[in-house]
Amino acid sequence: MGDTTADDRELRQLMSSYQNGDSEGLEELVRRIAPVLLRYFVGSCASPNDAEDLLQDCWMRIHRSRHTYRPSEPLMPWIFAIARHTRLDGFRRRRRLESRELLVPEIPEHMHGSTPQPSQQQDNFDALLEKLPDGQRDVIIMLKVSGMSLEEVALATSSTVGAVKQKAHRAYLALRRALQERQKNVQSYRPQD
Amino acid sequence: MSNHTGRKINEQPSDSLVERRLESWLQSEANAGMSPVTQDKIVRMLRPSIAAVKPISSQRRLTAIFLGIVVLFVAAAIPVTGWMGIHLMTGAQMACMLAILIAGAVLLSFSLASLMVPGSPMRFPLSGVLALSGTALISGIALVFPWRILGPFLAEGWRCAVLEVAIAVPAAILLWLVVRRGAPFPGPGLGAAIAGLSVLLALMVVQSQCMFPQAPHLLVWHAGIAALLIICGALAGLASRRFRLPA
Numbered sequence: 001m002g003d004t005t006a007d008d009r010e011l012r013q014l015m016s017s018y019q020n021g022d023s024e025g026l027e028e029l030v031r032r033i034a035p036v037l038l039r040y041f042v043g044s045c046a047s048p049n050d051a052e053d054l055l056q057d058c059w060m061r062i063h064r065s066r067h068t069y070r071p072s073e074p075l076m077p078w079i080f081a082i083a084r085h086t087r088l089d090g091f092r093r094r095r096r097l098e099s100r101e102l103l104v105p106e107i108p109e110h111m112h113g114s115t116p117q118p119s120q121q122q123d124n125f126d127a128l129l130e131k132l133p134d135g136q137r138d139v140i141i142m143l144k145v146s147g148m149s150l151e152e153v154a155l156a157t158s159s160t161v162g163a164v165k166q167k168a169h170r171a172y173l174a175l176r177r178a179l180q181e182r183q184k185n186v187q188s189y190r191p192q193d
Numbered sequence: 194m195s196n197h198t199g200r201k202i203n204e205q206p207s208d209s210l211v212e213r214r215l216e217s218w219l220q221s222e223a224n225a226g227m228s229p230v231t232q233d234k235i236v237r238m239l240r241p242s243i244a245a246v247k248p249i250s251s252q253r254r255l256t257a258i259f260l261g262i263v264v265l266f267v268a269a270a271i272p273v274t275g276w277m278g279i280h281l282m283t284g285a286q287m288a289c290m291l292a293i294l295i296a297g298a299v300l301l302s303f304s305l306a307s308l309m310v311p312g313s314p315m316r317f318p319l320s321g322v323l324a325l326s327g328t329a330l331i332s333g334i335a336l337v338f339p340w341r342i343l344g345p346f347l348a349e350g351w352r353c354a355v356l357e358v359a360i361a362v363p364a365a366i367l368l369w370l371v372v373r374r375g376a377p378f379p380g381p382g383l384g385a386a387i388a389g390l391s392v393l394l395a396l397m398v399v400q401s402q403c404m405f406p407q408a409p410h411l412l413v414w415h416a417g418i419a420a421l422l423i424i425c426g427a428l429a430g431l432a433s434r435r436f437r438l439p440a
Contacts, residue, residue, distance in 0.1 A: 034235060070251065128214075
């Protein structure tokens with residue numbers, strides 16, 4: 001964690017003032033970090049509504065455990081470690097709820113309208129990210145969405161820099177393959193159009 | 194956070210096709226858009242309880258606290274349970290057991306202190322520490338202590354097992370009281386770490402009073418019970434996580 005960017009220093013100061021009970025610090029921190037967290041949750045296969053719920057849950061957890069942040073350490077790994085747990089707990093909760101749901105023999109009429117069309121789905125990059133294993137998707141989103149370094153992502157995911165590099169590499173490979181496959185499919189459909 | 198998203202990171206794998214799609218995904222309206230209403234909602238939700246808080250102690254301090262608990266417990270328990278076992282062990286046996294138990298306690302204290310803070314560097318990963326301590330303990334006992342059974346194996350063994358449980362459980366409760374100041378996300382790892390440390394301190398006490406310094410007795414009634422208690426700790430951690438999740 002050698003070089004500390006000005007951005008990171010500012011975030012640490014804001015977090016310190018939030019720990020000291022300063023509501024302006026909290027407001028500024030929410031303004032700067034909440035969009036990044038929302039993107040993380042949207043990218044982690046959550047619908048926009050679910051992502052907003054996860055975001056609020058995540059801030060509640062950040063608030064409750066704000067004393068566990070040490071001002072001498074980088075902020076983003078701490079934030080994203082909490083976000084990761086929030087997402088995992090959200091996933092477990094949803095799975096538990098789904099296991100209690102009853103299967104409906106037919107999809108109600110009104111639901112058909114909201115189902116995305118295949119062409120829409122193909123254009124959706126979310127669908128590609130969704131296919132990645134959880135660990136790889138987490139790493140890619142943290143590196144790209146939050147701009148965290150490999151070391152910071154390693155801290156947030158409780159793993160090593162080598163493991164993070166490997167996951168990022170595999171994710172890139174899988175995404176590239178999926179994009180190429182999609183391009184091939186589009187080209188093979190063209191003559192029929 | 195625009196500075197953040199634009200920052201280039203060295204050593205990351207790069208691929209122009211994937212990079213382009215990722216960038217356009219990041220900039221798409223659906224992902225980038227965050228309504229100020231949501232931000233206001235979050236701030237309004239948190240503001241009423243925004244009291245000043247004291248940041249958690251440093252990792253070194255937390256490690257020292259855990260080691261202090263181990264020393265206090267052992268120092269308080271040994272005069273009560275007795276130290277007959279120390280006289281029955283040879284110098285090599287005593288040195289081996291002491292080295293393994295003390296090294297395990299130090300490493301587990303470090304791991305436990307890391308687990309208390311989200312995103313904390315794990316210099317000693319918990320699974321590695323538990324595996325290393327377990328392997329060292331089993332091989333140490335198997336190599337240094339004689340392979341023979343003296344006296345009734347079951348009738349004498351359960352007394353060591355009961356004593357180990359009787360010391361490990363209150364120690365685990367005391368450690369949990371310290372750990373709960375941090376550790377916002379309990380789970381099997383945290384449960385196993387707390388159980389592991391309390392079991393190590395219990396082993397120090399049990400070993401010092403044990404009248405049967407033979408490998409079969411130590412492996413079954415000391416190390417075996419220790420493994421069971423660590424599994425129980427992991428299950429308790431898992432249960433506490435499930436309990437925390439609203440249905």
